[in-house]
Amino acid sequence: MSELNKITLQNAITEFEITANALTDVRKNFTEEIEKGLESPAETSLKMLPSFLTLPTGDESGTYLALDFGGTNVRVLKIKIWKRGNYKILKKTESPLKTAGKFDFTAETATGEELFDFIAKLIELTLEESTDEIYLGHTFSFPSEQLDLANAKLISWTKEFKTKGVEGENVTELLTKALKKRNLDFVKPVAVINDTVATLISSAYIRENILIGSIYATGHNTCYFEPNYNGKEMIINLESGGFSKLEQNSYDKLLDEKSEKPGEQLLEKMVSGRYVGELYSLVLQKALNSEKLFDFSSLDLCNIAQNIDAAKIIEEKAEYAPKDGETALFVKLAANILTRSASLVAATFLGIYSHTKKLPAVAIDGSLYAKNPFLQDIIADNLKEADIKTFKADEGSALGAAIAAALAVK
16 A cells, blocks of 8 residues: 655645635736637637627517437427526436447437437437427537527537547537438527526526526636627626636646647636546546556545545555644645635626626636536635625526527517
8 A cells, every 4th residue: 555645745734725816816807807808819718700690589489399418318498488487397208328338329329410410419319290380409519610599610529529520510400401311491590609608598597687697517618798709698608617817836747738629728727627637637646656547536536525425435545544644734735626616607607797797797607617616615705805695506508409499470
């Protein structure tokens, strides 16, 4: 069994501490990046992508189809909306895109035509026998170039997707072609958005004054309501995981160097569920002088930070049984990594507030946030002084797609 180098561990605990001054700098830098991006998007680490949508008024009504496609499970919902906050899911169909031994529409052997034909089949099942004209909104959570509200080109697959013939293509055209093939011409795709924008508009439909939407999960991104985008109101997708005006510590730099895309997504690498466990693992690898990189999840970190089975998790994952007094060090490291994560996310919200001068409420979706009151409390504490409220988004991706369709045909 390895020996623990306590000095290495204690130094790492210090490296992951975040000061009030550092958070103030992040807030200020984030505001500057937004304002620079509105003038010259190429000169900022924020992508500043227009969604071609503004906020719902709350008066939207009607029955719409919502296609939620953001991973290996696809959902199609028929949703009725009426007045602020009222909605009812009339029908829901969902299916994995791969089933062992049967089909895999995410693999290199699958084509875009096959993938979208399968999705069109799910839409057909959701409609049952109805042939009435119906508008469809599509939450498509992959890196895309938004051409207009109804059309987006897939830039590149993520999340282990390798389906041929989709990258560089207009996903709405692929969907429309598949619908036509099944004689579903009466289904009209009118809006395609990402999950962050869906979070904002679904929550803004339910509650007034929601001006920021954020995903805090395996990945991280934020969008916000911009009152003056080239003279128009517009929801802007920041792709804020790419924010780079940050001070990295030695472990952030090490993780970045080892990552698939060094120098990119620096904020995401410091805050998201995909990376916080890896940061913890890098520290333990060094402190235990191990060649092995341990596999700590974000859930493991949340439990360790609250001293819930901390010693047991360390022993299982790092093959090291903490001695007297050592568990407290492992707990403190996890707490510091997560506190920094949530505090940085909150600082970006404050950066948006500093720009818009409008007191917003923030809607947050994502498993890392939803399942961890520990992180919810840290974000709330960081926003308390500015009197900014946070809300958990409910059914954001699907309801957001339906709201987007309603806004498109308004």
